Amino acid sequence: SQQGEEDPQALSIQEGENATMNCSYKTSINNLQWYRQNSGRGLVHLILIRSNEREKHSGRLRVTLDTSKKSSSLLITASRAADTASYFCATVGGSARQLTFGSGTQLTVLP
């Protein structure tokens, strides 16, 4: 079953704008990860933030984590048409570091 919800479910922006996606979860976590899924493809790992971290950057990606609110956000700056994809947050728990995915945000970046 899904750990939580992502918001918004769909987001459409113009190239060059920033895109922000939010994720809420329910249980305690070891870390939280964001994945991207292009249409008809498998998921690709983007970035990981540990439970004791509050913010992390990787290229045009910025992730924040608020464990008190059980929420995370993914910011993509200066978006490109190639960023068009579905983005999923995944919480990690358990001894095998199992992933529990959110419902995903469909991002469309218009050229």
Added chain:
Amino acid sequence: DAGVIQSPRHEVTEMGQEVTLRCKPISGHDYLFWYRQTMMRGLELLIYFNNNVPIDDSGMPEDRFSAKMPNASFSTLKIQPSEPRDSAVYFCASRTSGGKTYNEQFFGPGTRLTVL
């Protein structure tokens, strides 16, 4: 490395038939996961293996589903008999328990299953 390999990429079958999905994890990865993705339920973990041993199959929906991992380089997910509600995209993923990427799962391209 070729990444996680899944076959077939597409499968169309009739209700009642047996379906076998195949996965080859990344060499050296000791965890293997099977997921199912549908519009209604999103991404669900079905079962995972560690060192070829099934650890948690609580996500397997029914006894019609079974999974095996006879060796470190091969796993199968079998549905027998298949039903239309099994139609989904099935993903296999693997990860290592050590090294810099041990938290990251690597996904295959998926098998799109349609049961008529």
